[in-house]
Amino acid sequence: MSASAEPWRDPAARERRLLALGQAMVRESRADETEVLLADGREFLTRFAAGRIHQNVGTEEAAAVVRVVLDRRVGVATADSLEADALEAARASALAVAEASEPDPDWPGLPKARAVKPVKAYHRATALATARTRADFAAAVIAAARERDGEAAGIVQTDEGTLAVASSAGVAVAHSHTRAEANALVTCGDGSGWADGVAVSLSDLDADRIGRRAALTAEKSRRPRPLDPGTYDVVLEPAAVAEWLQHLAQVAFGGKDFEEGRGPLSGRLGQTVTGEQVTLWDNARDRRTLPRPFDYEGQPARRLSLIRGGVAEGVATNHYRARRLGKRVSTGHALPASSSYECVPMHLFMKGGRASAKQLVGEMKRGLLVTRFHYTNVLDPMQTVLTGMTRNGTFLVENGRVVHAVRNLRYTENVLAALGRIDGASKRLTRVPGPCVAPAVRVRGVQFSGVTEF
């Protein structure tokens, strides 16, 4: 088979092809300004449950997002194709949208080209992973769980893709990446446990470890006892911490809500918004996350301090929001122009502490150990109040020891305030799918407002 029929075998060639395609579209555009974002990739996902693969899928997908500007009127159109007809239709559609729109007096122009340093995020063997490879990985997870009499369900996923951005402001960047993710929910009678992993390379994920770790928690979480709702100290494992942080990113760290005055940090940069032990940042370039060199406007990714020592320091912006906030350039967090959310941090980090996860539990007089949360949603964005359930392993801790599993509880909590009550964090940071790199933490006085039956 020719290389052109299997473009994923040569990501560099694909980057050149997408860039050339985008730049040609920009050159041929009759708009005042034109930006073209092109993506091409493949995704494979194997799902297993009850000892078998019940869903097993693959797709090859392409996407084009065309943004044009006519006399400060902006139009956006997208197509899931890189064929000439589809791209031309998208450009025509974007022009029609711009013509029907109204001039935006605040339109700052498309962002100019800035230097982008490459990052390493492509693993060839992961890009070429076969269905059989994924099936073998799933079988290993299932086998590891069964060694502890557990039944595993979960996924094995391998993706690869290329993103290119070209614009009339001189932007011309391209990047290829791979991504592997696996997880297991293991049930053991009425107990359940969870483990997951995400990496650039599938070889960095350990099927046996994922299966064993989830099974161990499942075994321990059997025969959960009811516990009254109330206020408890908690040790949150990194998956639970990441769920809070990712929701916080949505409500608090996006430049659009911030600038519109409806974010919890609106008007509060430079102020103390949580405890001094809380330091959060975003850094798409860090090798500990899934690295990306630039955002969807082709602007360089860079470290952005969100909260340092409890003080709010920044929010994520695209070019438009940066200018409205009086900044010359964005923070490099633009979403595609087709997204109304505009900009959010997507590679979060939280500073760890000095403890081990065991110490966090060992130093707790009475409280809960929470593996992860489920179905978290926002109750009050301005107050960062979230609600959600615990899931797959919730334990009562007394005098520094796990005494038994408890039925899952509902928390309802002001998360910024709760983070301010952290009195211990693990030294080790864990990369959680999202991605988010977070420690385990111990939080005093988390409010649990309800309990379920399992």
Added chain:
Amino acid sequence: MDDLLERAVGLIQQAGASYGDVRLRHDHTERLAVKNGRPEHIARSESAGLGVRVIVDGAWGFFGTHRLEKGALEETVRQAVDIARASAAAQTEPVRLAPVEPTTDEYETPHQRDPTAVPLEEKLDLLVRATEAMRGPNLRLAQAFFSAFDTHQDFASTEGARIRQHIVQTGGGIAATCIADGRLQVRSYPNSFRGNFGTGGYEFVEAMDLVGEAPRVAEEAEALLAAPPCPEGRRTIILDGGQLALQVHESCGHPIELDRVLGMEIAYAGDSFLTLDKLDTFRYGSEEVHIVADATCPGGLGTFGYGDEGVPAQKTPIVEAGRLVGYLSSRETAPAIGRTSSGAMRASGWNRIPLIRMTNVNLLPGGAGSLQDLIADTDDGLLMMTNRSWSIDNKRLNFQFATEMCREIKNGRLGRIFRDATYTGLTPEFWGACDAVCGWEAWHLWGTPNCGKGQPGQTARVGHGVAPARFRGVQVGVKA
């Protein structure tokens, strides 16, 4: 395109698949958002591609591609078959499908004005006027939304089905956001999160009278800023249509999905408390509670002619007088309950496999008359309106909802406004406490356009017909 489908079916058969189907799908989407009198976001998207699903050696494989040229077809089928063979290596029992009569048919959802063909200027003008009609001293954001989804799909199976469908879905709404003293309150119409949605044309949005409703919506958002918080306690509550639709969605619609019940979704969204042993015996709710899954319901967002594995749209009893009597099912899962498929398999696009999805999961009307009649029949309670937040556990038992607005009911009359109202409970207890459902005069179809499920993720557009209903002794008010 017929040729492409026939060729794909031929390739699947040549590859030795015991079953296969092909969906050739084209989606055209348009989303408009206007803020404070100005277009804020206008986006159009086109997506076309082909999805091939096969059973080989008793196991499933799927591959989707955006490449529609003939040369890509062989590779697409080969990929699907290879994936199925890998699945078979871990297979314990071969997949068996409930029978369905292969059909050749065409179906189109009724609509008067093609929503994507209505001039952009006309649609924007309506939204701009709606935002300009919202006024208030603390009004920070006056927003109006329009969405249209136009889907053409051709389906062919190795069993001989050949089905062409055209589904037109439209939606819109307005929202007023008031901010003062660090507090934010939102009031929406006709529903939160970008409005209401249904199958139909632009007439669906025109009938909403967004401009006429806008002043009231803004006034209520202002009133919420000044209102006291909803007090805690065990209360009688009446849920309005928009909130009740989401209650049905989360606490009935998801737990009756048979793939969840069988554990196929356990590692992601979860499983279900409505286990197989409960079928035909479990008391899900009070005798007032009658629920059907009805894909034939005119105008519903979950209305279609055929599901995405060629099974005709159906009306399936789910809860009869409070007793669980049915599930949403697929051809693969239906044999587990000794029935044929309820026709609920749907995919969010050509690039996703069909999953069991809600159709229109409807709470049937009761005998409590209009909403005004139900309020008049309530001595002491709360009317809770329009969803603000939702969360439910992974078996769909413990839930917590928040609503935009709450009104006190005293001696059959509406009284004070409360802000930040929430209620919580356990699903069977909650539905068991339902003592009145309003009648047909208050029954309305609501669309939920953002139902998430599956890995890779899929977003489905589903419907819920409900009339406001009353529940006794519900825990209200959860504070952080």
